[in-house]
Amino acid sequence: MKDNYSVYIHIPFCKARCGYCVFSSCIDLSLADKYADALCREMEFYSDKSLPIYTVYLGGGTPSCLPAAILNKIFSALNKYFDMSQVCEMTVECNPESTTPQLLECLAENGVNRLSFGLQSVNDATLKRIGRLHTYGGFVAAYDLARKYGFNNINADVIIGLPESESDFVRTVQTVADMDLSHVSAYALELHPETPLYKTFPQNARYSDDALADMYDKAVQILSDNGFARYEISNFARGGSVCKHNLNYWREGRYFAFGAAASGFVGDVRFTHPFGLTDYLRTDASQMHCECETLSARQQAEEYVMLGMRLADGIDVEYLSRRYGCDFFNAFSNADKLIKQGFLQCESGRVFVPSDKFYVVNSILCELLN
Ligand code: SF4
Numbered sequence: 001m002k003d004n005y006s007v008y009i010h011i012p013f014c015k016a017r018c019g020y021c022v023f024s025s026c027i028d029l030s031l032a033d034k035y036a037d038a039l040c041r042e043m044e045f046y047s048d049k050s051l052p053i054y055t056v057y058l059g060g061g062t063p064s065c066l067p068a069a070i071l072n073k074i075f076s077a078l079n080k081y082f083d084m085s086q087v088c089e090m091t092v093e094c095n096p097e098s099t100t101p102q103l104l105e106c107l108a109e110n111g112v113n114r115l116s117f118g119l120q121s122v123n124d125a126t127l128k129r130i131g132r133l134h135t136y137g138g139f140v141a142a143y144d145l146a147r148k149y150g151f152n153n154i155n156a157d158v159i160i161g162l163p164e165s166e167s168d169f170v171r172t173v174q175t176v177a178d179m180d181l182s183h184v185s186a187y188a189l190e191l192h193p194e195t196p197l198y199k200t201f202p203q204n205a206r207y208s209d210d211a212l213a214d215m216y217d218k219a220v221q222i223l224s225d226n227g228f229a230r231y232e233i234s235n236f237a238r239g240g241s242v243c244k245h246n247l248n249y250w251r252e253g254r255y256f257a258f259g260a261a262a263s264g265f266v267g268d269v270r271f272t273h274p275f276g277l278t279d280y281l282r283t284d285a286s287q288m289h290c291e292c293e294t295l296s297a298r299q300q301a302e303e304y305v306m307l308g309m310r311l312a313d314g315i316d317v318e319y320l321s322r323r324y325g326c327d328f329f330n331a332f333s334n335a336d337k338l339i340k341q342g343f344l345q346c347e348s349g350r351v352f353v354p355s356d357k358f359y360v361v362n363s364i365l366c367e368l369l370n
Contacts, residue, residue, distance in 0.1 A: 010259035019197030024261035047081035068106035099142035182241035314352025
């Protein structure tokens, strides 16, 4: 069975650290050129022209903070070492403050056709408090500029549960819903003890799980009233503009991955890179895949189910059997019970979590995979 192969490239640079960040990212941009060279060496080592690449995603970090010359180097390597003739979607994550005409020109010239903006909130006081460098006005200016440069497939990320009032959050969702965006991602804030915001936004000031669930429901309602279909728990697309790259992950597709902390899935092997920039830079390209695991058919079937249940249209039972030799109802013996209880639904050969049960998907998965 032929897989769709995607490429993920991690750019671990940002102009400043956000108060909640646990990603692989550093603010020393003087290392960016050296990093791009290491990425190119890695791409050369894992070069494969036999598989047409389906989607490309530059994430971070903040890819938009790289100078055009460095981005050009990375795109050239991609074209040199992979078959890019059939790429249908190329996304770059951008922060508003680094979205300049030079950047947009460079991205457009290199075939980028989707941008993902980290907006998070439209409330400037919130943005400041969480350490973001942009203002809401800056986001609107970056968005308008992107449209001017011909980008019309644009996502905005927002965060549920930031240190702001519920009405600030609702205003954020209403604002993005009113814009001409094609996609919105809404993730709940996860605070880790090692981050500065963990201390300045103490436990007793944070939203309860119930309050977060209410805010999520409101977001779903506002977005759906404005033509955004929820196709994954946290992702909403207008006019069918789903993120093909992320869908490939959720459908257990295959992907190359390059750069610090990047995880990939090639053939039957899942692998991860060294997390920190320094470790990445001192590792030889041939040794980059520091954690490798070969997945059995059963493990892959479980992953397909686990990831697929996050999608509104769930999993394809026939595909599961054809691809992994796995009969869904035999392999997951609690499935029938969950269907009877209304936690799963089976229709036209697909099994999925009904939309009003999405908020308990993790518990449903625990029961199903038990
Ligand atoms: S922009 Fe993203 S990666 Fe960079 S510091 Fe903020 S949260 Fe971390």
